[in-house]
Amino acid sequence: MDSIFFFASKVVHILIEPLNGVLILVFFALLFLLLRKQQLARRMLSIALCLGLFVGYLPSSQWGMRALEEAVPQTPLTPAVLAEVGGVIILGGAIEGGLIAQDRGEVSIFSAAERVTKAMELLRQNPELPFIFSGYSGRLMPQGPSEADAFKQLLQEQGLGAHPGYYENQSRNTYENFLYTKQIIDAIDKNTVKDANLVKGEKDSTAPKPWLLITSARHMLRSLQVANKLDIAVIPVLVDYQTSKQQSWHRFDLVEGGEQWNALIHECIGIAAYWLTGKLEFR
Structure with a gap:
């Protein structure tokens, strides 16, 4: 289906x-x-x-x-907010894997490049914060490396290859982004609870934390509601705005x-x- x-x-x-x-x-x-x-x-x-x-x-x-x-308000990323998040979710859609990356040996970033640049900014500023990059390809007949593989190559080229992260390379659309990302988050939360060695009746200090969600501003409303459906707690980080607050009457x-x-x-x-x-x- x-x-x-x-x-x-x-x-x-x-x-x-x-x-x-x-x-x-x-x-x-x-x-x-x-x-x-x-x-x-x-x-x-x-x-x-x-x-x-x-x-x-x-x-x-x-x-x-x-x-x-403007349907989803931007959340200021203060130190207090960053201290309470579990990591960063980066949705694909800005990186060209496929034949270009395969034939040219270079990763191409398209119009939604801010998804990548904002992610790298956060990863550089928060070296201990894990990330999940989610994306295979949105093409009907994908060829060459996935978006996730291309992002991995890009991180290595930018000196961030050792940053803790996970690569989800099966999703083809927004719903699958979160469906497969949830599996990764559930596994992370399960391992976190297991490592904490909590005794019965003790207050659970390892309750699941929200994740920062990076995607284009126009795409955030749909992404946020899909995350709600799958019970993934996220904090929206909107990028790639295509409009200003002023009207371009003459353009x-x-x-x-x-x-x-x-x-x-x-x-x-x-x-x-x-x-x-x-x-x-x-x-």
């Missing part, structure tokens, strides 16, 4: 790409021209033009994206607008699909 859900999500991802819609409309316009249906062709071209203008005018996507990015960028609309629709459909299938829980 999870494989069917994953495959369906990839099909939907292709269909919701706004610029794909423009191309489809242009295709039908050309088809209608060949069929000598000029009125329908003009209608298709008009709709394609309007869609392109709407997608490229950045306020159209920034309204929804800003609301999504037009078809590429940036297309990317923002794609991410916004992807998250909204993801939240709805996860809620309908019982993969998240709002608290």
Whole structure:
């Protein structure tokens, strides 16, 4: 069932790409021209033009994206907060494993690079704090090393290879990120309790601690609710913001607008699909 859900999500991802819609409309316009249906062709071209203008005018996507990015408040990482956490969970999505890493021998970091840079900042500042990197690949037909393997290589290149950590390299989507991460956290908590040698009736000072969760701001709402569903206590660390608090009324960028609309629709459909299938829980 999870494989069917994953495959369906990839099909939907292709269909919701706004610029794909423009191309489809242009295709039908050309088809209608060949069929000598000029009125329908003009209608298709008009709709394609309007869609392109709407997608490229950045306020159209920034309204929804800003609301999504501000749905979960940022938690100040004070020394008191850091002293009470069990570790850091880093969600994949910023690193390219696959054939690029395999053929070029270099790890590529994409637009969500702040997931990696923020993680490295925390690991350098807290050398005893363990981490879990979660991510295999979001591709339908993955090839080459996983995201987790690529992150491991990146840590070694940055001099952090000896930092205590765990690599989860099976997950293909957000739900699987937390499903497999929970197994690692449960094993860590079990070993912690075992090593504490607690006697019966003694207060348990090794109760599970919350983990810092690093992911893109637009992705945090869905991630947090999936963590709630699986009873994983997390403290959100939001990165990779795509909007400011000011509105860009004068900006037009078809590429940036297309990317923002794609991410916004992807998250909204993801939240709805996860809620309908019982993969998240709002608290």
